Amino acid sequence: MTLLETLDLTRAYGGVVAxxxxxxxxxxxxxxxxxxxxxxxxTTLFNNxxxxxxxxxxxxxxxxxxxxxxxxxxxxxxxxxRTFQNIRLFKDLTVVENVMIGRHFKTGKSETKxxxxxxxxxxxxxxxxxxxxxxxxxxxxxxFDMEGMKDELAKNLPYGxxxxxxxxxxxxxxxxxLFLDEPAAGMNPQETDHLMTIIRKIRDLDxxxxxxxxxxxxxxxxxxxxxxxxxGQKLAEGTPYEIRxxxxxxxxxxxxxx
Amino acid sequence: xxxxxxLILIYTGIYALMALGQNIITGYGGMLSLTQxxxxxxxxxxTAILATRxxxxxxxxxxxxxxxxxxxxxxxxLPTLRxxxxxxxxxxxxxxxxxxxxxxxxxxxxxxxxxxxxxxMITIFGFVVNPxxxxxFLVVLSLAVLVAYxxxxxxxxxxxxxxLAAVREDEIAAQSMGINITxxxxxxxxxxxxxxxxxxxxxxxxxLSVSPGTYTFMVSVMVLCMVVLGGMGNFKASILGAFxxxxxxxxxxxxxxxxxxxxxxxxxxxxLILVIMMIWRPQGLLGREQITYRKKGGKR
Amino acid sequence: xxxxxxxxHLMNGLxxxxxxxxxxxxxxxxxxxxxxxxxxxxxxLMAGAFIGLFxxxxxxxxxxxxxxxxxxxFLAMIVxxxxxxxxxxxxxRVAYRPLRQATxxxxxxxxxxxxxxxxxxxxxxxxxxxxxxxxxxxxxPITIAQVVITPHxxxxxxxxxxxxxxxxxFVNRTRMGKAMRATSLDQPTAMLMGIxxxxxxxxxxxxxxxxxxxxxxxxxxxxxxxxxxxTMTGLKxxxxxxxxxIGNISGAMFGGILLGLLETFGVAIFGIPTGLKxxxxxxxxxxxxxxxxxxxxxxxxxEKV
Numbered sequence: 001m002t003l004l005e006t007l008d009l010t011r012a013y014g015g016v017v018a019x020x021x022x023x024x025x026x027x028x029x030x031x032x033x034x035x036x037x038x039x040x041x042x043t044t045l046f047n048n049x050x051x052x053x054x055x056x057x058x059x060x061x062x063x064x065x066x067x068x069x070x071x072x073x074x075x076x077x078x079x080x081x082r083t084f085q086n087i088r089l090f091k092d093l094t095v096v097e098n099v100m101i102g103r104h105f106k107t108g109k110s111e112t113k114x115x116x117x118x119x120x121x122x123x124x125x126x127x128x129x130x131x132x133x134x135x136x137x138x139x140x141x142x143x144f145d146m147e148g149m150k151d152e153l154a155k156n157l158p159y160g161x162x163x164x165x166x167x168x169x170x171x172x173x174x175x176x177x178l179f180l181d182e183p184a185a186g187m188n189p190q191e192t193d194h195l196m197t198i199i200r201k202i203r204d205l206d207x208x209x210x211x212x213x214x215x216x217x218x219x220x221x222x223x224x225x226x227x228x229x230x231x232g233q234k235l236a237e238g239t240p241y242e243i244r245x246x247x248x249x250x251x252x253x254x255x256x257x258x
Numbered sequence: 259x260x261x262x263x264x265l266i267l268i269y270t271g272i273y274a275l276m277a278l279g280q281n282i283i284t285g286y287g288g289m290l291s292l293t294q295x296x297x298x299x300x301x302x303x304x305t306a307i308l309a310t311r312x313x314x315x316x317x318x319x320x321x322x323x324x325x326x327x328x329x330x331x332x333x334x335x336l337p338t339l340r341x342x343x344x345x346x347x348x349x350x351x352x353x354x355x356x357x358x359x360x361x362x363x364x365x366x367x368x369x370x371x372x373x374x375x376x377x378x379m380i381t382i383f384g385f386v387v388n389p390x391x392x393x394x395f396l397v398v399l400s401l402a403v404l405v406a407y408x409x410x411x412x413x414x415x416x417x418x419x420x421x422l423a424a425v426r427e428d429e430i431a432a433q434s435m436g437i438n439i440t441x442x443x444x445x446x447x448x449x450x451x452x453x454x455x456x457x458x459x460x461x462x463x464x465x466l467s468v469s470p471g472t473y474t475f476m477v478s479v480m481v482l483c484m485v486v487l488g489g490m491g492n493f494k495a496s497i498l499g500a501f502x503x504x505x506x507x508x509x510x511x512x513x514x515x516x517x518x519x520x521x522x523x524x525x526x527x528x529x530l531i532l533v534i535m536m537i538w539r540p541q542g543l544l545g546r547e548q549i550t551y552r553k554k555g556g557k558r
Numbered sequence: 559x560x561x562x563x564x565x566x567h568l569m570n571g572l573x574x575x576x577x578x579x580x581x582x583x584x585x586x587x588x589x590x591x592x593x594x595x596x597x598x599x600x601x602x603l604m605a606g607a608f609i610g611l612f613x614x615x616x617x618x619x620x621x622x623x624x625x626x627x628x629x630x631x632f633l634a635m636i637v638x639x640x641x642x643x644x645x646x647x648x649x650x651r652v653a654y655r656p657l658r659q660a661t662x663x664x665x666x667x668x669x670x671x672x673x674x675x676x677x678x679x680x681x682x683x684x685x686x687x688x689x690x691x692x693x694x695x696x697x698x699p700i701t702i703a704q705v706v707i708t709p710h711x712x713x714x715x716x717x718x719x720x721x722x723x724x725x726x727x728f729v730n731r732t733r734m735g736k737a738m739r740a741t742s743l744d745q746p747t748a749m750l751m752g753i754x755x756x757x758x759x760x761x762x763x764x765x766x767x768x769x770x771x772x773x774x775x776x777x778x779x780x781x782x783x784x785x786x787x788x789t790m791t792g793l794k795x796x797x798x799x800x801x802x803x804i805g806n807i808s809g810a811m812f813g814g815i816l817l818g819l820l821e822t823f824g825v826a827i828f829g830i831p832t833g834l835k836x837x838x839x840x841x842x843x844x845x846x847x848x849x850x851x852x853x854x855x856x857x858x859x860x861e862k863v
């Protein structure tokens with residue numbers, strides 16, 4: 001089943017068209033890769049889907065619902081979570097507090113309605129609610145084997161752990177769809193292998209994963225399907241096998257053979 | 259002398275209320291707002307006008323003051339909160355000055371530069387809280403500060419407090435984790451404004467008169483100093499900061515050196531405190547409050 | 559409004575605007591390089607005015623209005639520019655440089671502190687009563703085609719024009735100017751290209767402060783010199799810088815002149831009482847922040863996610 005799709009999604013900044021009529025679709029349960037040379041528009045596409053940016057044209061449909069132009073916080077509550085290319089942790093909060101933020105809207109009867117009254121409720125049932133949030137957060141930290149450092153300030157974590165913490169935080173929102181923006185950036189081969197295991201574990205939790213990556217080994221070994229962007233347009237789409245052999249893709253990355 | 263010390267304690271209490279509010283806005287919310295003087299004024303005048311003109315009792319004017327201030331907090335907050343820190347500071351500074359200008363010029367309502375006098379004293383079931391005999395007033399005020407402290411402390415420990423901290427740390431990440439950043443920033447503003455309004459009420463009930471000249475930019479800076487000195491993100495520290503700053507304010511009178519120490523002494527010192535604290539100890543004297551969490555069953 | 563009246567207001571507005579422009583330049587240059595609003599800038603203009611006053615009074619002695627008073631006036635201005643530049647550099651070094659890596663709140667709080675120290679320090683040292691800065695020349699107004707101009711206004715126009723042209727030439731034609739532009743565009747890369755960023759920053763503060771001193775002296779001739787004169791004017795100059803597009807030098811010049819015109823014509827056309835004249839600037843500020851926060855000539859700074 002198609003969990004998410006964009007229909008002719010376009011984002012132009014004045015004269016520059018960063019994303020040009022892209023039809024990007026994500027199948028539920030699969031790990032989808034989004035690749036392309038730098039500047040191809042991958043992060044822009046992410047931003048337009050997740051609500052940090054508003055498309056100039058086109059639609060975004062998630063689980064049958066048109067979410068185009070919705071603000072980021074609403075899209076998160078609908079079940080899409082993400083990480084960032086440049087790691088955006090809450091640096092002066094502790095590791096566990098970062099993950100607890102992911103549980104923020106997971107209280108009360110509805111995640112979208114009656115939030116103000118819900119806040120009152122949270123205020124009164126403070127201890128009980130905090131205990132629940134804390135426990136769930138700790139569970140996610142255990143998933144990443146990070147429970148031992150839960151009271152460390154996020155800014156003091158080593159780089160690889162910071163990336164994992166960001167993923168943990170995103171997972172704490174119980175998403176149906178998880179966008180990872182270059183999760184392997186700056187990682188050495190062992191860390192990358194560890195990341196692959198984690199992504200597979202996430203997939204096994206019935207969470208659909210989309211990842212932007214430049215690490216081809218990672219992409220080719222873990223993705224079920226890959227979409228390639230170049231100059232803001234979709235260049236190709238298919239299995240790793242197909243993409244590896246696609247002339248246009250090879251040209252985009254390596255240039256044309258003269 | 260002791261009497262004077264009581265005066266310092268009373269002003270500590272009044273300013274502590276504002277400092278608690280400033281702590282929510284700046285210490286937790288990370289927004290540099292210089293509005294407290296404006297809301298302080300609104301609260302004071304609300305009490306003054308309602309009490310002298312319409313015969314309201316102090317206890318009725320208290321929530322009114324808080325509501326008026328909250329309303330203006332919303333009014334100012336909505337348009338300005340998407341401004342970046344630097345611009346927000348100037349915009350909020352401007353607000354405070356506009357309030358003072360309006361109070362000065364709207365003679366029919368506020369009696370202009372002369373202000374309003376003969377504000378009735380607080381009464382509790384017939385007992386008159388005479389501000390000249392400071393003890394009773396101090397007790398009532400301290401209770402108010404305690405209540406505010408407890409309410410805010412609980413808020414900081416809740417998921418709302420944590421969300422506000424997230425907004426402070428990284429707005430984009432906070433939004434992407436489902437937090438409505440605009441709402442939180444506005445709520446922080448409104449809370450800070452309300453408590454400053456309450457402080458204003460107490461001020462009016464203490465000095466028994468109000469005039470525009472009291473509510474200058476200096477007040478906002480003093481409150482900011484209190485939060486910076488004590489420690490941003492720590493409510494106990496805000497109260498401590500309020501005490502220290504008031505002590506400094508009245509140091510010339512306390513030590514009997516009014517002839518020697520110039521009136522600008524305290525302002526220069528406040529300026530120095532801001533600069534020195536930022537360079538030497540930006541977390542303040544007490545630092546940000548660290549929360550310990552517990553799982554069900556009491557285990558950590 | 560008749561033609562003559564229009565030109566009268568135009569004249570007044572331009573001279574007022576010229577002063578705002580000079581001061582706004584300091585704000586905008588510092589913001590362009592450090593992305594930071596120097597709250598204390600207005601107080602530097604106050605310091606410049608005081609220095610100018612003292613040096614002028616000292617040099618001039620009791621000489622009657624004439625060549626010597628004019629010469630001593632300009633000498634005083636130059637000395638004030640130099641000393642104010644030093645003050646600006648000193649402030650940057652002591653109160654802002656240590657905070658370059660800190661949270662974005664820290665330098666702002668520090669700047670507020672510096673502003674407080676300066677304005678209250680001046681009040682302590684020189685008292686709170688205002689002092690008169692006597693005109694170095696005979697300031698009787700001249701009437702040209704029904705428009706009344708004072709020599710003071712001519713002075714302001716000429717000096718601000720000269721300063722602005724000089725600044726433009728400096729920034730666009732000299733190596734140091736190029737270094738300044740590079741640093742404001744991309745500091746780390748500028749450093750990698752061998753530019754001494756610390757020195758560029760100090761120079762920026764020096765120039766901004768010197769211009770503020772000129773602005774301060776020019777106003778002082780009109781009004782008086784007093785410890786808190788920097789606050790209001792500084793604030794208005796800040797508004798001018800924002801209107802023009804903070805970080806943009808041409809923007810600051812344009813914004814300054816525009817604000818001067820708005821204030822003058824605002825009072826003239828809408829009959830805003832002089833007591834509330836200051837609120838015009840605040841109104842403009844709120845308007846521009848709501849409609850176009852990056853200013854008329856500014857670029858929208860989108861945060862890259």
